[in-house]
Structure formats: C-alpha cells, structure tokens
Amino acid sequence: MDERSDSTLEKLKRVKVLHPASPNKATALFGGEASGILNWNDLAYPQFYTLRQRIRSLFWTANEVDMTQDVKQFSTLSQTEQDAYLKIIGLLATLDGPQTVIAMKIADFATDPSIKSIMATIADQESEHNHSYAYVLSSVTTLDKQLASFEMGRQDEVLKKRNERIVDVYNEFAANPTMETVLKAMVYTTLLEGLFFYSGFAFFYNLARHQKMVGTSTMISYINRDELQHGKAISDIFRATLAENPAYNTEQFTEWIYDQFRHSVEQEIIWSRYVLGNIDGIDLEEMDGYIKYRANKMLRMLGLSEIYDEFTENPMKWIRAYVDNFDDTKTDFFEQTSRQYVKTSDLNGFDDL
Numbered sequence: 001m002d003e004r005s006d007s008t009l010e011k012l013k014r015v016k017v018l019h020p021a022s023p024n025k026a027t028a029l030f031g032g033e034a035s036g037i038l039n040w041n042d043l044a045y046p047q048f049y050t051l052r053q054r055i056r057s058l059f060w061t062a063n064e065v066d067m068t069q070d071v072k073q074f075s076t077l078s079q080t081e082q083d084a085y086l087k088i089i090g091l092l093a094t095l096d097g098p099q100t101v102i103a104m105k106i107a108d109f110a111t112d113p114s115i116k117s118i119m120a121t122i123a124d125q126e127s128e129h130n131h132s133y134a135y136v137l138s139s140v141t142t143l144d145k146q147l148a149s150f151e152m153g154r155q156d157e158v159l160k161k162r163n164e165r166i167v168d169v170y171n172e173f174a175a176n177p178t179m180e181t182v183l184k185a186m187v188y189t190t191l192l193e194g195l196f197f198y199s200g201f202a203f204f205y206n207l208a209r210h211q212k213m214v215g216t217s218t219m220i221s222y223i224n225r226d227e228l229q230h231g232k233a234i235s236d237i238f239r240a241t242l243a244e245n246p247a248y249n250t251e252q253f254t255e256w257i258y259d260q261f262r263h264s265v266e267q268e269i270i271w272s273r274y275v276l277g278n279i280d281g282i283d284l285e286e287m288d289g290y291i292k293y294r295a296n297k298m299l300r301m302l303g304l305s306e307i308y309d310e311f312t313e314n315p316m317k318w319i320r321a322y323v324d325n326f327d328d329t330k331t332d333f334f335e336q337t338s339r340q341y342v343k344t345s346d347l348n349g350f351d352d353l
Contacts, residue, residue, distance in 0.1 A: 015111055019034070022036075029115055029244060031111065032112070038114060048114045048115070049114070051232070051236060054233075065215055085207075086137075088204070088275060090151070095166075099193075100126040102189060132219050139215075166192070169184050190231050193227045195265070202319060209321070231298065242303075261298070261299060265295050
C-alpha cells in the first residue's frame with residue numbers, strides 16, 4: 001500500500017467487553033469507540049441487521065442429514081471417486097477449520113458490536129461445517145482413512161502450495177492486527193467463501209446427478225448456502241470498512257486484490273485438475289470457466305471490476321439444481337423430499353451460484 005501516516009499503521013487494539021463511557025452506536029467498525037452494548041435498532045449500518053438475519057435463517061446441524069444410502073454406496077464408487085471424495089473432504093476441512101478462528105479474531109478487533117455478533121454467527125456455522133466433514137467421513141469409511149483425509153492439508157504438496165497465501169495472510173493478521181491486515185484477511189475470507197470451495201462442491205453435485213452419495217450432496221448444499229451468505233456479509237463489511245478508511249483505498253491495494261484473485265484462480269484450477277482429472281461427468285474446461293466466473297462474482301461483491309470478461313455467465317448451468325436459489329425450502333434432488341430450510345422468506349433472492 002501507499003505510504004501513510006504513522007497513526008494509520010498502528011496496531012488495532014483488542015476491544016474491551018464493555019466501555020460505558022463510549023456511545024452504544026459505534027463510531028467506526030474498527031479502531032473506533034463503542035460501549036459494547038448492542039442495540040439492533042441503533043446501528044451505524046442498519047443493513048447489518050439483515051446480514052445477520054440472512055445467516056441465522058440458515059440454521060442446520062450435520063446429524064439432520066440422512067447418510068444411510070451413502071454408507072451403502074461408498075464402497076461401490078470407483079477407486080478414483082473414493083480417492084477424490086476423501087481428498088476433497090480433506091480440502092474442505094482444511095479451509096473451514098481456520099474460518100471459525102478467523103471470524104473470532106476479526107470479532108476481537110471490531111469496535112462495532114453488530115460485527116461481533118455477525119462474526120460469532122459465522123464462526124458457529126463454520127464450526128458446524130467442520131463437524132459435518134467428520135460426520136460424513138465417519139459414516140462412510142474407516143477411522144484410519146478419516147484421519148488421513150484430515151491430514152491432507154498438512155501433507156499433500158499440491159494442497160499445501162494452493163494454501164500458502166491463505167496461511168500467510170491469516171497468520172499475519174493474527175500476529176500483527178492492523179487496519180491493513182484485517183482488510184487483507186477479509187479479502188481472503190471472501191475468496192474462501194466464494195471461490196476456494198467450489199470445485200469441491202462441484203464434485204459432490206456431480207456424484208448426486210448420477211444418483212450417487214445424495215446424502216453427502218445434501219450436506220454440501222447446506223454448507224454452500226452458508227458460504228454464499230458468509231461471502232456476502234464479509235464483502236459488505238469489507239466495503240464499509242474501506243469506505244471509513246479511504247487512506248487504504250489505493251491503486252496499490254486494488255492491484256494487490258486483483259493479484260490475489262488471479263493467483264487464487266490459478267491455484268484453484270491446478271487443484272481442480274489434480275483432484276477431478278479422471279472424474280466422469282466433470283468437464284475440466286467447463287470447470288476452469290466456472291472458477292473464473294466465481295472470481296468475477298466475488299470481485300463485484302468487493303466493489304471491483306471483473307477480470308475474466310468471457311466468463312460473466314455461469315458455464316456450469318447444471319450446478320444450479322443443487323442450491324435452490326434461496327427459496328424457502330430445501331428439496332433433495334432425487335428423493336424429492338422437502339424440509340424447511342430458509343425460514344424467513346422476505347430475505348430470499350440473494351444472487352446464487
């Protein structure tokens with residue numbers, strides 16, 4: 001970023017739990033003053049109430065999903081499909097575990113108590129996502145394979161390379177919490193929520209459209225819905241924070257974001273070709289385009305321009321069947337059984353996959 005005064009480079013302070021001398025309505029999202037008393041009817045950003053309601057409306061737990069048929073089917077998958085299943089679960093667990101922690105760390109330094117509440121809700125859901133990966137693995141395979149899948153993020157060289165920048169940005173914010181590092185952490189949070197999971201999601205949806213592992217696909221669709229709303233919330237908080245701190249809204253920072261997106265797309269394509277290369281029903285060229293399409297969407301949500309002009313439309317139309325466009329019920333694609341999912345119908349309509 002450009003050179004700034006010493007004051008703008010100061011570390012963010014961990015916010016006090018209560019500070020009655022300060023106003024209830026926060027003076028800034030980060031680095032401001034607030035009493036710690038949260039009144040949802042007296043917010044600096046009233047739209048944050050809607051963000052929280054959207055996220056809260058998606059409540060679910062892993063053990064609600066029936067894995068009976070998946071238990072029977074897993075051993076009938078090809079060896080290639082089984083290997084990809086375990087590797088992708090390992091990837092998702094590697095990414096979702098830190099999301100719980102990063103949400104709590106962002107909350108620690110947020111002045112505005114509405115941000116703390118939103119981040120607490122996100123952290124809780126990310127924790128349930130991580131539980132869901134253990135749940136599906138314990139349903140379909142042995143303990144040693146479960147453990148190996150969760151070791152993937154530490155041991156698989158392709159996955160380690162893919163995650164290098166995530167590790168650096170998150171750990172830098174944890175070690176050195178400043179306005180710059182929290183903004184960068186939010187950029188990478190939107191990348192995780194809106195891009196990094198999606199080749200993995202596509203694998204499970206592809207199995208389901210061939211009537212395989214529908215229980216797992218149902219679980220993934222629930223996680224997918226959460227991630228879409230998390231990405232929306234974090235991108236809105238990012239934009240509001242940047243608007244409050246225009247010294248950081250520079251060409252240099254903008255180019256840094258574009259560079260992270262280009263790098264992330266490159267690494268996601270490498271990963272998808274590594275893990276999906278021999279999977280029947282997955283067109284790798286189509287997958288490449290879908291990754292670029294997702295990157296464009298997340299850039300728009302951050303208030304930036306698209307960088308892949310030829311991928312403004314979703315090239316994988318079939319994927320839309322597995323996330324029901326935020327209507328107020330969830331339907332299992334093959335079983336055609338409906339259960340209440342999004343419970344507040346007036347919050348529907350957020351742009352989907």
